[in-house]
Amino acid sequence: MATRPTARTDNAPTVEHRFFELIPPGLRIDFVGLRFKMLIASWTLILIGLVSIYLHGGLNYGIDFAGGTMVHVRFAAATPIADMRAALSRPELREVVVQDVGQGGKEFQIRVLGAPEGGSSGVADAIKAGLREKFGEGTYDVLRVETVGPKVGKDLWRDATLAVLAATLVMATYIALRFEIRFGIGAAVALVHDVLITLGALSIANMEFDLTTVAALLTVVGYSVHDTVIVSDRIRENMRKMRRETLATIMNLSINETLSRTLITSGTAILVTAALFVLGGTVIHSFAFALLVGFIVGTYSSIYVASPIVLYLEGRKGTRGGRGA
Numbered sequence: 163m164a165t166r167p168t169a170r171t172d173n174a175p176t177v178e179h180r181f182f183e184l185i186p187p188g189l190r191i192d193f194v195g196l197r198f199k200m201l202i203a204s205w206t207l208i209l210i211g212l213v214s215i216y217l218h219g220g221l222n223y224g225i226d227f228a229g230g231t232m233v234h235v236r237f238a239a240a241t242p243i244a245d246m247r248a249a250l251s252r253p254e255l256r257e258v259v260v261q262d263v264g265q266g267g268k269e270f271q272i273r274v275l276g277a278p279e280g281g282s283s284g285v286a287d288a289i290k291a292g293l294r295e296k297f298g299e300g301t302y303d304v305l306r307v308e309t310v311g312p313k314v315g316k317d318l319w320r321d322a323t324l325a326v327l328a329a330t331l332v333m334a335t336y337i338a339l340r341f342e343i344r345f346g347i348g349a350a351v352a353l354v355h356d357v358l359i360t361l362g363a364l365s366i367a368n369m370e371f372d373l374t375t376v377a378a379l380l381t382v383v384g385y386s387v388h389d390t391v392i393v394s395d396r397i398r399e400n401m402r403k404m405r406r407e408t409l410a411t412i413m414n415l416s417i418n419e420t421l422s423r424t425l426i427t428s429g430t431a432i433l434v435t436a437a438l439f440v441l442g443g444t445v446i447h448s449f450a451f452a453l454l455v456g457f458i459v460g461t462y463s464s465i466y467v468a469s470p471i472v473l474y475l476e477g478r479k480g481t482r483g484g485r486g487a
Contacts, residue, residue: 200466211362224372230275234306240267249296263444348471352463369448382456389464428461
């Protein structure tokens with residue numbers, strides 16, 4: 163028996179399959195028109211970071227790279243850092259760095275850099291002996307002891323540098339094969355840009371640079387490429403549809419179309435890393451800081467570094483023609 167659609171079915175409201183939109187549709191921001199100003203801002207930030215690294219005599223290398231011994235202690239009561247330094251003024255301890263890591267003056271990191279290879283256990287024992295003599299037994303707890311020889315530190319630094327460079331090269335090669343060579347070049351420049359600004363921020367904030375920070379840099383490289391791929395894919399898609407338009411027009415349209423997704427995904431990651439930086443504790447402070455800066459810069463570079471490089475290479479090549487179809 164045939165059935166008739168009910169009035170409710172005929173008048174059913176239309177359901178829009180749309181998630182939350184941070185950016186209203188039809189937005190037309192001239193990102194390409196701002197590229198020169200933004201590139202000047204990028205170079206300025208990189209220059210400030212490099213000057214900071216130079217003035218500090220390099221990054222604030224942790225025990226992983228500088229070699230030496232680190233002892234992390236927690237006192238039951240607040241302790242003046244001057245008393246800590248006085249307790250560690252011993253002939254067998256040289257280049258001692260005492261850092262208050264919060265908790266109301268109760269937690270400290272004691273670093274003895276460049277300790278002779280083979281004498282690391284003696285350095286840790288000398289630190290504990292100095293604290294015991296000054297403050298007494300049972301007034302503090304040793305939370306962590308790390309020891310790295312100078313040769314191991316140099317090897318780790320070399321391997322870390324190669325890891326970041328290899329990741330950058332592989333990511334750029336992937337984009338060059340996935341899209342075009344000019345997109346790969348733009349991605350490579352953007353990745354180097356992100357790493358340099360993150361390193362500069364670490365130097366300005368005097369954050370410790372250790373293996374966890376290298377892991378953060380590799381994460382930033384991967385995240386920046388992810389964002390660049392999204393923008394590049396939309397540019398290539400629009401190049402197929404809009405053959406008569408200039409590449410600058412297509413780029414503006416593509417960036418505007420992906421802007422809402424970019425801000426939502428990047429904003430989520432930035433909020434998580436900000437919470438990690440504030441609440442994660444001192445052990446991962448530099449790791450979270452590098453991620454926070456890297457995610458912000460990586461989102462920026464996908465729009466204002468990678469895309470302008472592609473546009474510049476397009477101008478050197480000549481007209482767009484039919485490529486990218």
